[in-house]
Amino acid sequence: MSGEPLILVLDSGTSSTRAFLYDTAGRIHGQASRPITQHYPAPGLVEHDADEIWTQSRACLAEVIAAAGGASRIAALGLTNQRETLVAWDRRTGRPLARAIVWQDRRTADTCDALRGHEPEIERRTGLRLDPYFSATKMAWLLEHGEAVRSAGDALAFGTIDSWLLFNLTGDHLSDVSNASRTLLLDLDGTAFAEDLCDLFAVPRAALPRIVPTAGPLGTLKPALFGGAIPLTASIGDQQSATVGQGCLSPGDTKLTLGTGAFVLTNLGPGRPAPAAGLLGTVLHQVAGHPRHHALEGSVFVAGSLVKWLRDNLGLVASAAETAELAASVPDNGGVTLLPALSGLGAPYWKPDATAAITGLTFAATRAHLARAALESVSHQMADLAAAFAAADAPWTRLRLDGGMSANDWLAQDLADMCRLPVHRPADVETTARGAAIMAAVGAGLYPDLEQAAAAMTPATHRFEPRDLASQRASRLGAWRALVERA
Numbered sequence: 402m403s404g405e406p407l408i409l410v411l412d413s414g415t416s417s418t419r420a421f422l423y424d425t426a427g428r429i430h431g432q433a434s435r436p437i438t439q440h441y442p443a444p445g446l447v448e449h450d451a452d453e454i455w456t457q458s459r460a461c462l463a464e465v466i467a468a469a470g471g472a473s474r475i476a477a478l479g480l481t482n483q484r485e486t487l488v489a490w491d492r493r494t495g496r497p498l499a500r501a502i503v504w505q506d507r508r509t510a511d512t513c514d515a516l517r518g519h520e521p522e523i524e525r526r527t528g529l530r531l532d533p534y535f536s537a538t539k540m541a542w543l544l545e546h547g548e549a550v551r552s553a554g555d556a557l558a559f560g561t562i563d564s565w566l567l568f569n570l571t572g573d574h575l576s577d578v579s580n581a582s583r584t585l586l587l588d589l590d591g592t593a594f595a596e597d598l599c600d601l602f603a604v605p606r607a608a609l610p611r612i613v614p615t616a617g618p619l620g621t622l623k624p625a626l627f628g629g630a631i632p633l634t635a636s637i638g639d640q641q642s643a644t645v646g647q648g649c650l651s652p653g654d655t656k657l658t659l660g661t662g663a664f665v666l667t668n669l670g671p672g673r674p675a676p677a678a679g680l681l682g683t684v685l686h687q688v689a690g691h692p693r694h695h696a697l698e699g700s701v702f703v704a705g706s707l708v709k710w711l712r713d714n715l716g717l718v719a720s721a722a723e724t725a726e727l728a729a730s731v732p733d734n735g736g737v738t739l740l741p742a743l744s745g746l747g748a749p750y751w752k753p754d755a756t757a758a759i760t761g762l763t764f765a766a767t768r769a770h771l772a773r774a775a776l777e778s779v780s781h782q783m784a785d786l787a788a789a790f791a792a793a794d795a796p797w798t799r800l801r802l803d804g805g806m807s808a809n810d811w812l813a814q815d816l817a818d819m820c821r822l823p824v825h826r827p828a829d830v831e832t833t834a835r836g837a838a839i840m841a842a843v844g845a846g847l848y849p850d851l852e853q854a855a856a857a858m859t860p861a862t863h864r865f866e867p868r869d870l871a872s873q874r875a876s877r878l879g880a881w882r883a884l885v886e887r888a
């Protein structure tokens with residue numbers, strides 16, 4: 402390699418897949434992005450084409466590598482990805498056997514209900530709840546309903562998006578521990594998928610990947626792909642990655658990522674999370690040879706996707722940025738409250754069958770009130786999550802905000818007001834990719850630990866201070882909670 406070491410990141414998200422190139426000071430040297438098609442074959446069903454994810458990801462990587470001057474310029478690759486989404490493929494042909502079932506998909510709600518008696522044990526062991534969000538019931542559904550999946554026999558491979566991309570990139574069937582901890586099949590301190598949990602969900606353990614740490618010498622990319630053997634030194638779920646990318650490396654540090662959904666993670670350190678009402682325990686990261694760190698998570702299923710829906714399905718706004726202008730153009734929500742349960746409700750309510758609703762409409766309501774109510778719904782969920790984290794003995798003292806939707810200044814201020822906390826937003830809100838770059842730098846030995854890598858690679862932040870809006874806050878939350886109760 403000539404010149405300074407460059408770190409390549411692939412961030413394969415729900416709505417798009419992107420490649421980034423960083424140096425060891427965290428400066429961005431190149432990026433590429435391609436959209437991912439969302440398939441909604443019926444209410445409650447959300448699917449992706451796994452081939453499209455790989456083809457688009459490969460094209461982004463090729464573009465950025467070419468712009469950098471070739472594979473020999475790249476010191477390390479870090480992968481980060483939308484979690485829980487499940488791919489079934491034939492390990493002999495490398496071809497998907499069905500459409501991928503996306504994390505937002507609700508088709509396995511009945512399976513979850515049928516297993517409800519096992520939930521306390523599952524929660525204690527995996528940190529998760531019985532909800533269609535997670536991967537195990539998606540596997541069971543494909544085995545029951547996918548003819549090609551059922552008849553694949555020994556060739557059947559199951560994996561989350563990290564696993565699918567790693568298979569295509571390296572030829573190995575792997576999954577990192579942060580992604581594996583989202584399946585319902587891994588004990589929080591387990592190093593392999595648990596036999597009895599696989600039996601409970603009727604998932605053949607032989608179809609599952611080998612579990613690896615989130616950072617370290619994880620493998621090498623097939624040289625034929627990009628003209629050189631690039632080392633793979635990190636793989637981490639996108640929400641865990643954003644936590645690292647925000648420098649949330651000490652217990653209590655909390656980030657909120659506003660992407661397709663909204664995800665809050667509070668670092669718990671190496672301790673194992675105890676079950677907490679309405680929240681999830683999850684693996685945060687594990688550098689090879691070091692203890693595993695955990696996080697407490699609040700997963701909200703709809704955030705940026707709500708704005709996309711307002712734009713694409715309702716034609717209410719022409720762009721996401723317009724929601725901020727509209728929200729600021731009216732003094733309040735005009736009595737309009739919106740429950741954004743477009744794919745059920747996640748944390749802290751966990752109502753997979755809930756559907757979206759709008760209340761308080763009168764002839765005085767305008768699209769500005771609707772846009773404002775949509776943005777306010779994100780803050781309302783965060784206010785409820787703040788209470789759930791405090792009740793779980795993990796109170797937030799400030800919120801580090803990131804993700805595409807965090808560029809919305811009106812929402813950033815509203816979050817500070819409704820959560821009554823300072824909100825810090827970094828100059829570069831693509832924290833998910835940055836976290837994978839930090840992990841990959843440590844995995845490649847470019848920095849001795851995450852703390853030093855994050856200190857060198859994270860940018861300055863802008864602060865939003867909470868304003869004293871006690872009565873508005875109380876009346877908004879009152880209307881919101883009444884709507885949640887009705888869901």
Ligand SMILES: O=P(O)(O)OC[C@H](O)CO
Pocket residue numbers: 414415416482483484485504638639640660661662663700
């Ligand atoms: O695609 P995002 O950024 O909304 O992230 C999706 C999450 O990983 C789902 O758990």
